[in-house]
Structures are given as C-alpha cells and as structure tokens.
Amino acid sequence: WVYDMRANMPQFGKRTPFTRGFFRTAPDAPSSTPRDKFEDVFGNDPYGGPEALAQRVDTGEPGRWRKFTREQIKARGDNLDISWLKDDSAETANAQRDEPALVARLVIRELNGAMADLRSLLDELGEDPDASLEDLLADDTTADEAQP
Structure with a gap:
C-alpha cells in the first residue's frame, strides 16, 4: 500500500x-x-x-x-x-515560468518585503536605514583608528 x-x-x-x-x-x-x-x-x-x-x-x-x-x-x-497523481502546483509553476513579467513582479514583491524587514531591523538596532554604506564603513574605520 x-x-x-x-x-x-x-x-x-x-x-x-x-x-x-x-x-x-x-x-x-x-x-x-x-x-x-x-x-x-x-x-x-x-x-x-x-x-x-x-x-x-x-x-x-x-x-x-x-x-x-x-x-x-x-x-x-x-x-x-x-x-x-498529477501535481497541479507543478503545472502552475510551469505556467508561471512561461510568464517572465509575472515572475519578475513576484520577485520584486519578495525583495520589497525583505527590504522592509531589513529596514525594521536597522531601526531596532538604532541605525539609520537610509545611511549610505560608505558612511557606515567610514564610521567603522574611524572607530578602529581610535582604539589603541
């Protein structure tokens, strides 16, 4: 069975x-x-x-x-x-694969959700989510130079 x-x-x-x-x-x-x-x-x-x-x-x-x-x-x-059993979810995935614009939109939606989660995390850590990476790296370099 x-x-x-x-x-x-x-x-x-x-x-x-x-x-x-x-x-x-x-x-x-x-x-x-x-x-x-x-x-x-x-x-x-x-x-x-x-x-x-x-x-x-x-x-x-x-x-x-x-x-x-x-x-x-x-x-x-x-x-x-x-x-x-015929897997209908596999059939749906195949249909979506044929629609590149749909797949791109789904990826953008997932990435936007991930970005919102990361911004929230930075806020909780007391960091400015809009700060540039160069500013953050400059702060780290300055902090390293200040240590004896």
Whole structure:
C-alpha cells in the first residue's frame, strides 16, 4: 500500500505547519467530503492488522491511497518512488515560468518585503536605514583608528 502525500500539497514550514489535520478528515466535515486521507483509510491499528487491511480500498488514479503488487514493484525495477497523481502546483509553476513579467513582479514583491524587514531591523538596532554604506564603513574605520 502506498499513500501519496507529495502531489497537490502546500509547502510545509513556519507559515504552513505540518499538522495532523493533513492526515485525517475533520469529523464535522460534510458527508460529501471524500474520506481518503491517510488516517481515514489506514484506520486506528498502528500495525495494519488484518481488520485494518480488510477496510482499505484502492482509490485508483485520482486517489492518494493505492495498492501495488510485488510484481508491479518488480516491473519498476524495485523502485519505491511511486507517484501517480498529477501535481497541479507543478503545472502552475510551469505556467508561471512561461510568464517572465509575472515572475519578475513576484520577485520584486519578495525583495520589497525583505527590504522592509531589513529596514525594521536597522531601526531596532538604532541605525539609520537610509545611511549610505560608505558612511557606515567610514564610521567603522574611524572607530578602529581610535582604539589603541
């Protein structure tokens, strides 16, 4: 059995923490919501005993949960890097790659955010964020010369 959680998932990190919610459907979710997340399909048995195995259903091409036979894995050269879901986020990235102006604007937005963060840091350090680099270097040189 293979559960593919790589395709169509957010990039996990500080802004999008990797939480248990990504592994199970909320109990109060509408009945029309597919129950195909890992814990929904795997069940409560951490060892995957016979009862849990009997409840599993191969969700096929569109689902994240699939069963592969030993013969199928052998035919792939025993490679367990199995994926079958089409990653829509990769498709979006490819579309954006074709739009250089869009990519340039996204980079500018990220750089502007980084500049604002750096200005804030300089303010907190008691430095003038608009001071030129030459002025800062001259101050450091003067301070070094003043030390015995």
